[in-house]
Amino acid sequence: MSSADDSKVEAHGGSHAAWALRAHGVDALFTLSGGHIFPLYDGCVKEEIRLVDVRHEQTAVFAAEGYAKVSRRPGVAALTAGPGVTNGVSAITTAHFTGSPVAVLGGRAPAARWGHGSLQELDHVPILETVTKHAATSGTTAGIGSDIDQMLRSARSSHRGPTFLDVPMDLFFGSAEAAKVSEFQDAESAAAPDAESLEHIGQLLSQAERPVLMAGADVYWDGAEGELKALAEAGQLPVFMNGLGRGTLAADHALAFSRCRSTAFKGGDLVVVIGTPLDFRLGFGRFGDAKVVHIMDRADRVSQHVELAASAGGSLSAALRGVREALSGTGENHSAWIETLTAEETAKRDGEAEILGSDADPIHPGRIYGELAKRLDRDAVVIGDGGDFVSYAGKYVDTFTPGCFLDPGPYGCLGTGPGYALGAHTAAPDRQVVLLMGDGAAGFSLGDLDTLVRFQVPVAIVVGNNVCWGLEKHPMQHLYGYHVAAELSEKARYDGVLEALGGAGETVERPGDIGAALERALDAKGPYLVNVMTDPENVYPRSSNLG
Numbered sequence: 001m002s003s004a005d006d007s008k009v010e011a012h013g014g015s016h017a018a019w020a021l022r023a024h025g026v027d028a029l030f031t032l033s034g035g036h037i038f039p040l041y042d043g044c045v046k047e048e049i050r051l052v053d054v055r056h057e058q059t060a061v062f063a064a065e066g067y068a069k070v071s072r073r074p075g076v077a078a079l080t081a082g083p084g085v086t087n088g089v090s091a092i093t094t095a096h097f098t099g100s101p102v103a104v105l106g107g108r109a110p111a112a113r114w115g116h117g118s119l120q121e122l123d124h125v126p127i128l129e130t131v132t133k134h135a136a137t138s139g140t141t142a143g144i145g146s147d148i149d150q151m152l153r154s155a156r157s158s159h160r161g162p163t164f165l166d167v168p169m170d171l172f173f174g175s176a177e178a179a180k181v182s183e184f185q186d187a188e189s190a191a192a193p194d195a196e197s198l199e200h201i202g203q204l205l206s207q208a209e210r211p212v213l214m215a216g217a218d219v220y221w222d223g224a225e226g227e228l229k230a231l232a233e234a235g236q237l238p239v240f241m242n243g244l245g246r247g248t249l250a251a252d253h254a255l256a257f258s259r260c261r262s263t264a265f266k267g268g269d270l271v272v273v274i275g276t277p278l279d280f281r282l283g284f285g286r287f288g289d290a291k292v293v294h295i296m297d298r299a300d301r302v303s304q305h306v307e308l309a310a311s312a313g314g315s316l317s318a319a320l321r322g323v324r325e326a327l328s329g330t331g332e333n334h335s336a337w338i339e340t341l342t343a344e345e346t347a348k349r350d351g352e353a354e355i356l357g358s359d360a361d362p363i364h365p366g367r368i369y370g371e372l373a374k375r376l377d378r379d380a381v382v383i384g385d386g387g388d389f390v391s392y393a394g395k396y397v398d399t400f401t402p403g404c405f406l407d408p409g410p411y412g413c414l415g416t417g418p419g420y421a422l423g424a425h426t427a428a429p430d431r432q433v434v435l436l437m438g439d440g441a442a443g444f445s446l447g448d449l450d451t452l453v454r455f456q457v458p459v460a461i462v463v464g465n466n467v468c469w470g471l472e473k474h475p476m477q478h479l480y481g482y483h484v485a486a487e488l489s490e491k492a493r494y495d496g497v498l499e500a501l502g503g504a505g506e507t508v509e510r511p512g513d514i515g516a517a518l519e520r521a522l523d524a525k526g527p528y529l530v531n532v533m534t535d536p537e538n539v540y541p542r543s544s545n546l547g
Contacts, residue, residue, distance in 0.1 A: 007179065007180075008177045008178055008179050009177065009178065009179070009180060010175060010176070010177045011043075011175065011176075011178075012039050012042070012043075012141070012172070012173060012174065012175050013039055013040075013138075013141045013144045013167060013171050013172040013173065013174055013175075013176070014037075014038070014039025014040040014041065014042050014043035014044075014172055015039075015042070015043040015046065015047075016043070016141065016142070016144045016145040016176070016178055016180075017039075017040050017043055017105070017144050017145065017148055017167070017172075018040065018043030018044050018046065018047040018049060019043070019047065019145055019180045019181060020144070020145040020146070020148035020149050020152075020180075020181040021044070021047070021049060021076060021148065021152075022047050022049065023149065023180070023181040023182060023183050023184055024074065024149070024152045024184045025073060025184065026049060026074070026076050026152075027049060027050060028049065028050040028051075028052055028067065028076075028426050029044055029049055029050070029051055029052065029076050029077070029078055030052050030053075030054065030059075030060040030061070030063040030064045030067070030075070030076070030077045030078075030419075030422070030423065031051060031052070031053050031054070031060050031077060031078040031079070032053055032054050032055070032056065032057050032059075032060055032079065032080070032084065033053060033080070034079070034080020034081065034084050034107055035080070035107075035169075036080045036081040036084075036107025036108065036109075036120070036169045036172070037078050037079075037080055037105070037107040037167075037172065038172075038173075039172040039173050040078055040105065040167075040172065050426075052422065052426060052451075052455065053451070054419070054422070054448055054451045055447040055448045055450055055451055056087065056445065056447055056448060057077075057079045057080075057083075057084050057085075057087035057088040057091075058087055058088050058090055058091040058415060058419070059091075059415075059418055059419040059422070059445060059448045059451065060077040060078070060079060060088065060091075060419070061077045061079075061088045061091030061092055061095070061102065061104060061419070062091045062094070062415070062416045062418075062419025062420055062423070063075070063077070063419040063420070063422040063423035063426070064076055064077040064102045064103075064104070064423060065091070065094065065095050065098070065100045065102050065416075065419070065420070065423065066383075066406060066416075066419055066420035066421065066422065066423025066424045066427075067423035067424070067426055067427045068095075068100050068101050068102055068423070069098075069100060069244060069403060069406050069420070069423075069424070070381060070403050070404075070406075070423065070424045070427040070428050071403075071427040071428070072220070072221065072223070072403065073101075073156075073427075074101040074102065074103050074152055074155050074156050075100070075101070075102050075103070075423060076102075076103045076104075076105065076152075077102065077103075077104050077105070078104075078105040078106075078107075079104060079105070079106050079107070080106075080107040080120070081106065081107035081108050081109055081119075081120040081121075081122065081124075081166070081169070082109075082119075082120025082121070082122045083120065084106070084107065084120075085104075085106045085107075085122070085124045085127075085128075085166070086122070086124075086127065088104060089127065089128070089131070090413050090415075091413070091416075091419070092104060092128065092131055092132065092162045092164070093131045093411055093413070094408055094409060094411045094413045094416065095161065095162040096131040096132065096161055096162055096411075097409050097410050097411035098217060098243070098244070098408075098409035098410075098411070099159055099160045099161050099217060099218060099221065100160065100161065100162065101155040101156045101160045101161070101162075101221075102155060102161075102162040102163075103148075103151050103152050103155045103162070103163050103164075103165075104162060104163070104164045104165075105148070105165055105166070105167065106124055106164060106165070106166035106167070107120075107166065107167065107169060107172070108124070108137060108166040108167060108168045108169060109121035109122070109168065109169060110168055110169045110170040111139075111168035111170055111171060112168075112170050113170075114168075124164070124166050125137055125164070125166070128164045131162070132161065132162045132163050132164045133154050133155065133159075133161045133162065133163050134150070134151055134154040134155075134163040134164070134165075135163070135164040135165075136150075136151070136164075136165055136166075137165070137166050137167070137168070138165060138166070138167045138168065138171055139171075140171065140176065141171045141172075141174040141175065141176035141178075142176035142177065142178040143178070144167055144171065144172075144178075145178055145179075145180065145181045146178075146181060147165055147167075148165060148181070149181045149184075151163040151164070151165045152184070153184075157190075158190040158191075158218075158222070158297040158298055158315075159218070159296075159297050159298045159301055160218075160221055190222070190297060190298075190314055190315035190316075190318075191298065191299070191313070191314040191315065192314050192315060192318055193295075193312040193313060193314035193315065193318055193319040193322060194312060194313075194314075195322060197310060197311065197312040198312055198319060198322030198323050198325075198326055199322075199326045200310045200326075201272065201293055201295070201310045201312065201323050201326070202322070202323045202324070202325070202326020202327045202328075203326060203328065204270055204272075204291065204293065204309060204310060205235055205237065205270065205272065205323065205327060206235070206326075206327050206328040206329055208268075208269050208270035208291075208334075209269055209333065209334070209336075209337060210267060210268045210269045210270070210290075210334075210337045211235070211237055211238075211268060211269070211270045211271075211272065211334060211337070212237075212238055212240065212264045212265065212268040212270070212271045212272070212287075212290075213228075213231070213232060213237050213238065213239045213240070213272050213274065214239075214240045214241070214242065214271065214272070214273045214274065214276065214282065215228055215239060215240070215241045215242075215245040215248050215249070215274050215275060215276070216241070216242055216243055216244075216245040216273070216274065216275040216276020216277075217242075217243045217244035217245050217275060217276060217409075218245075218274075218275030218276065218296065218297045218316060219245050219248045219274055219275040219316055220244045220245055220247075220248055220275075220402050220403060221244070221275075221297075222275070222297060222315065222316040222317055223317065224248075224275070224316040224317040224319075224320055225247075225248035225249070225402050226317075227316070227317045227320035227321050227324070228248050228249060228274070228320055229248075229249055229253070230320070230321075230324055231320045231321075231323060231324040231327075232249060232253075232255045233255065234324050234327055234331065235324070235327050235331045235334065236255070236330075236331030236332070236334045236335065236338060237255065237331070237334065238255055238257050238264060238337070238338060238341050239253075239255050239256050239257065240257055240258065240261055240264065241256070241258075241399075242276060242281055242282075243276065243281075243405075243407060243409055243410075244403065244405070244406070244409075245275060245276060246399040246404070246405040247399035247400060247401050247402045247403065247404050247405060248402050250399075250400045250401070251398035251399055251400050252398070252400065254342075255338070257341055257342075257345050258345075258395075258398075259344070259345045259348035259349055260341050260344040260345045260348065263340075263341065263344055264341055265282075265283070265287045265288065265290070266287065266288040267288070268287060268288070268290045268337075269289070269290050269291065270290055270291045270292075270293065270309070271287045271290045271291070271292050271293070272293040272295065273285075273292070273293065273294050273295070274295045274296075274316060274319075274320070275295070275296065275297065275316055277296075277301070277303065277410075278292075278294060278303040278305070278306050279410055280410070281410060284305070284306070285303055285305065285306035286306075291309035292306055292307070292308055292309060293308060293309055293310045293311065294306070294308055294311045295311065295312045295313075295316065295319050295320075295323075296311075296312075296313050296316075297313070297314065297315070297316055298313050298314070299312075299313030299314065300313070301313060352366070352396070355367075355370070356369060356370025356373070356396065357370050358370075358511065359511050359512070360511065360535065361510065361511065362533065362534060362535035362536070362537075362538075363508075363509070363510075363511050363514070363532060363533060363534045363535060364511075364534070364535060364538060365388075365389055365392045365464050365466075365534050365535075365538060366392060366396065367511045367514060368392075368462060368464065368514055368532055368534075369392055369393065369396035369397060370396075371514045371515040371518055372397070372434070372462070372518055373396070373397070373398070374515070375515075375518055375519060375522055376397075376432065376434065377431070377432045378400045378401060379400070379401040379404060379431055379432075380404065380431060380432035380433070380434060381403075381404050381406065381424045381428065381431055381432065381433045381434070382397050382399070382404060382405050382406070382434050382436065383406045383407075383416070383417055383420045383421055383424065383433070383434065383435045383436065384405075384406070384407040384408075384417075384436050385408065385414060385415070385416050385417030385420070385435065385436065385437045385438070385441045385442075385445075386414065386436065386437050386438025386440065386441040386464065387414075387438050387440065387441070387469070387470060387471030387472075388438065388464075388466075388470040388471050388474075388538075388539070388540040389436065389437070389438040389464030389466070389470070389534070390407065390436055390437075390438060390441075391471075391540045391542075392464075392540060393436050394407065406420045406424065414440070414441040414444050415441065415444030415445045417435045417436075417437050417441065417442075417445060417461075418435070418445045418448040418449065418451065418452060419445070419448065420435070421433050421435045421452065421457060421459040421461075422448075422451060422452065422455070422457055425457045425458070425459065432460070432522060433457070433458070433459045433460070434459070434460045434461075434462070434522075435459050435460070435461045435462070436462050436464070437461065437462070437463050437464070438463070438464055438466075438470070439463055439464065439465040439466065439467065439488055439492065439494065440468075440469045440470075440471075440488060442463050442494050443488075446494070446497055449497060449498045449501050449503060449527065449529075450501045450502075452503065452526070452527040453498070453501050453502040453503045453526060453527060454502075456525065456526040456527075457526065457527055458524060458525055458526055458527070459527050459528075460518065460521035460522045460524070460528055460530070461498070461505070461521070461527060461528065461529040461530065462518070462521070462529075462530045462532060463494045463495075463529060463530070463531045463532065464532055464534050465491075465492065465494065465531055465532060465533050465534060466533075466534045466535065466536045466538065467487065467488050467489065467490050467491070467492070467536050468486050468487050468488055468536050469485075469486045469487075469488065470536075470538075470539070470540070471540075472485075472486050473486035473487075474539045491507075491533065492531075493507060493531060494529060494531045495507055495529045495530070495531040497529075498527060498528075498529040503526055503527045503528065503529065504524060504526070504527075504528050504529075505521075505528055505529030505530060505531060506520070506529075506530060506531070507531040507532075507533065508530060508531065508532045508533065509533045514530075514532060517530045517532075518530060
């Protein structure tokens, strides 16, 4: 806990809350209005913390996470009691699986009448404690500030993740004397990784003929991208990245790879996975005959279901530095392996030209990404919210700057898009923000197009409209010879929804019109939606978990 100022101040609970938020550098609060949290709003207004209100509570939490992902600072959402909090549960769970530092403040029925049946009376904590690092209820008005300080410190310390605190309505409205929380200085230091383990990993890398590094989101959260680059260059080690780890080594670096992942993982003799779990995205840690090393930000995050050649837990910057210092040789023994991967990477990229420039009618989704790549800034924030359409984004969108590719992560929750876009723009108002949505995913959050209009968020929205749930339709067709519950409205005008709410957009049905439409979207001063009618029979090629 931080020390507090000696002087005590009399104020209502909302002011004590706002002072604690300010002490942690919070400058924006994402919310949907509710009477249980009015004092918090009053405190934020007085402290000049920006209130950004949305149309659905899950969007508030997604916006807080989008803000956190782009800024590497905690994102904060405030939800009113009962359904306000439960509407945010899926978004909180997403932050749990992505390890994002998100703090959620909830309203709560009055403590003095607890159990009497007050409006929206629900004990939220048991619902949320399994998907948060910290879930608690404030017990006094005077303690609200220190409670918020504790939740924010927990959210931003390794292993990062969402935290939750609800405040009874009578405590929020009540007045008390309390000291202000001192200005936040630094997060709790991550544990130092075991030096002998790092020495062993360094030697394994030096001895390997075909090593591979896989960097995940925690490399980004730990700010370890500089050490990742230094290790890769010192050992001449090929680097692959997933999730928010994308961009921790720029996509155009000679040691950054993405198109030859299957060859690398199946043909490598040592795979070192850093800052991401050995889950379904990585074939559950099965890489052919390769030895596997797992390095995580905490020892208790290291995989237990895979036989590991070595492991380490603790500060990822320190871990990568320690491994680099333990390397022997110059990495020249890896040159043939790098040449093999580079040749395949180059050949596959060259082979993509036909799809990225396709004139097929109906439109091949790849053409959208071919046109988009020509127009993206190097630090553009690209957000994916969908199934097959966003799988193409994961394949074809290159990431050059850390914190620039935002996907829902391993929980796979749809509806993240408008919230992520809102949060990203709030954190980085001078950068391009592009939101890529499948038409199925769009249905989860159309109401918050209104939010993007009200706050004039200049986000270029592209809906890949194939009039179906493609990720479900085609596998079901393959399994059973038919599909059900997979069709959507033919030629739905999602751009028309945005126009009706005060934004702008257009529908594109010919491949040659995509580029100009994207330019109009990127140049717009507010949200602009390009509704692209894509081929409903197109199937994203999924060969395996490693492909």
